[in-house]
Amino acid sequence: MRVERELVVNAPRERVWDYIANPDNYTLFFSGITRWDVEGRKKRGGGARYRMLMRVGSAEVGGLVEVVEFDEPGDMAWTSVLGVDQRGRWRLRAHGPNRTSVMFRLSYHAPGGLLGWLSDQLSAPMVRSNIQQTLENLKRHIESEHAEGARRARTRPTKRRAAKA
Amino acid sequence: MPERGSTQHTTRRSTASRNGSGANGASPHEAGGGQRRAPRRRGLKDAAAEALVKRIPRADLDERDPDYIREQLPGLWMLASFYFRAEVRGLHNIPADGPVLLVGNHSGGNMTPDTTVFTLAFNTYFGVERRFYQLAHNLVLAMPGLSRLRKFGTVAASHENAHKALDSGAALLVYPGGDYEVHRPIWDANKVDWGGRTGYVRLALEKEVPIVPVVAIGGQETSIFLSRGERLARLLGLDRTLRLKVLPISLAIPWGLNVGDILGHVPLPAKITVEVLPPIYLREQFGPNPDVDEINRHVLAEMQGKLDELAAERRWPLIG
Numbered sequence: 001m002r003v004e005r006e007l008v009v010n011a012p013r014e015r016v017w018d019y020i021a022n023p024d025n026y027t028l029f030f031s032g033i034t035r036w037d038v039e040g041r042k043k044r045g046g047g048a049r050y051r052m053l054m055r056v057g058s059a060e061v062g063g064l065v066e067v068v069e070f071d072e073p074g075d076m077a078w079t080s081v082l083g084v085d086q087r088g089r090w091r092l093r094a095h096g097p098n099r100t101s102v103m104f105r106l107s108y109h110a111p112g113g114l115l116g117w118l119s120d121q122l123s124a125p126m127v128r129s130n131i132q133q134t135l136e137n138l139k140r141h142i143e144s145e146h147a148e149g150a151r152r153a154r155t156r157p158t159k160r161r162a163a164k165a
Numbered sequence: 166m167p168e169r170g171s172t173q174h175t176t177r178r179s180t181a182s183r184n185g186s187g188a189n190g191a192s193p194h195e196a197g198g199g200q201r202r203a204p205r206r207r208g209l210k211d212a213a214a215e216a217l218v219k220r221i222p223r224a225d226l227d228e229r230d231p232d233y234i235r236e237q238l239p240g241l242w243m244l245a246s247f248y249f250r251a252e253v254r255g256l257h258n259i260p261a262d263g264p265v266l267l268v269g270n271h272s273g274g275n276m277t278p279d280t281t282v283f284t285l286a287f288n289t290y291f292g293v294e295r296r297f298y299q300l301a302h303n304l305v306l307a308m309p310g311l312s313r314l315r316k317f318g319t320v321a322a323s324h325e326n327a328h329k330a331l332d333s334g335a336a337l338l339v340y341p342g343g344d345y346e347v348h349r350p351i352w353d354a355n356k357v358d359w360g361g362r363t364g365y366v367r368l369a370l371e372k373e374v375p376i377v378p379v380v381a382i383g384g385q386e387t388s389i390f391l392s393r394g395e396r397l398a399r400l401l402g403l404d405r406t407l408r409l410k411v412l413p414i415s416l417a418i419p420w421g422l423n424v425g426d427i428l429g430h431v432p433l434p435a436k437i438t439v440e441v442l443p444p445i446y447l448r449e450q451f452g453p454n455p456d457v458d459e460i461n462r463h464v465l466a467e468m469q470g471k472l473d474e475l476a477a478e479r480r481w482p483l484i485g
Contacts, residue, residue: 057246058253058282059238059289082292112236119239122247 001120003128006103007135011146013092013100017073019142020090023050029141031133034060046070056126085109104131211406226329229318231293241285248434249278253286255441264331264374268365270357271340271347272384275426279381282437296335331372341365348393348413354385355476357468363461375444378468382475386482387432389416436485438475
């Protein structure tokens with residue numbers, strides 16, 4: 001089963017990349033994710049491993065994943081080491097000045113033949129909804145951070161001038 | 166769906182287990198299929214019972230098959246998600262590694278949906294690689310079609326298996342109430358009742374492992390349980406021949422009046438909620454020489470409190 005969603009974020013690509021490459025953010029913006037723990041010494045980059053779980057229906061499903069592609073600031077992909085067979089990918093592309101097109105794709109496959117296929121079909125709407133919500137959360141978080149950063153940058157010189165006066 | 170915990174239900178409540186000897190409502194004398202005592206009086210019923218008992222295979226720890234479990238998870242997930250609309254909370258309370266004794270309340274007659282739901286939740290949360298065993302009466306493991314439960318890690322309820330499982334560093338799920346609790350009448354649905362069994366505390370103390378209470382609600386709404394049928398079992402001499410101390414009576418699909426629940430039943434689609442409570446480290450909490458009864462009272466109080474909370478959350482029977 002392959003689920004894919006795309007959305008444009010009003011922020012530079014590097015800022016979006018910094019956000020998605022940081023494993024500490026995943027429980028904040030990734031809808032349905034109940035756990036995203038760094039496993040091992042490497043926190044980010046190729047070869048980093050994470051123990052992750054996503055609530056789908058009655059279960060928290062996931063396992064151990066490893067980052068297999070870390071092409072800054074464009075592509076990051078992981079694949080499962082233990083647990084449900086899965087492959088996740090972020091694709092960030094410039095979409096005009098200070099705008100980024102963010103695509104997330106999750107391919108997964110439940111074991112168990114016919115029952116596995118059926119559960120893939122039944123879980124797809126839940127996973128799709130989680131991913132849609134995730135991209136919306138990502139956009140909101142990054143744009144609000146971006147706006148906050150810009151506001152601070154504008155107010156700082158004013159404060160300095162006021163202090164001098 | 167056939168259930169593993171149902172074992173002890175269909176079987177018996179031994180004197181030893183009444184006195185709290187068994188961790189899963191089973192007597193230590195049964196360890197490793199030790200039910201092969203000679204009957205006191207030979208008769209047709211005795212001979213049949215003996216023949217049945219001889220057919221009971223020993224279930225050992227090596228029969229657990231992680232690949233098999235992995236392949237069954239999608240089926241369990243569909244059953245739990247769409248039929249029982251199950252919700253499992255607090256799995257983070259289970260220590261991430263090392264041996265642990267999971268102690269649950271038991272519901273649903275011979276078809277115990279809470280066990281199915283919890284098995285799914287445990288295996289998806291920790292992965293099938295983590296060893297997880299469940300104690301069940303070995304008669305259940307011998308029932309046609311249920312032998313596959315052994316691949317899930319369901320082993321015969323015996324002290325030997327319980328010790329082996331914990332020694333191997335596994336998580337072990339026991340239902341101290343066993344058959345006594347699982348066939349309780351529906352008006353006692355929200356009551357944790359283990360009939361005074363405390364063997365699980367001794368086991369945890371002996372193996373120096375934490376107890377993690379697992380509280381489930383909804384299972385006792387999957388059928389209309391009327392009576393444990395203890396008198397009926399005595400009257401028919403089942404306690405003496407087959408060691409069946411209960412002969413439960415219920416209203417169930419497709420049988421209508423269901424006596425014994427030997428063939429199981431179709432459980433009603435009640436919403437199942439399971440909550441895992443924080444671990445109890447016995448020596449830390451109760452001192453170097455803890456009192457078994459005090460620990461048991463504490464565990465029961467914690468579980469009953471949580472069960473009351475879960476019951477208060479439910480607005481409607483079945484729907485949840």
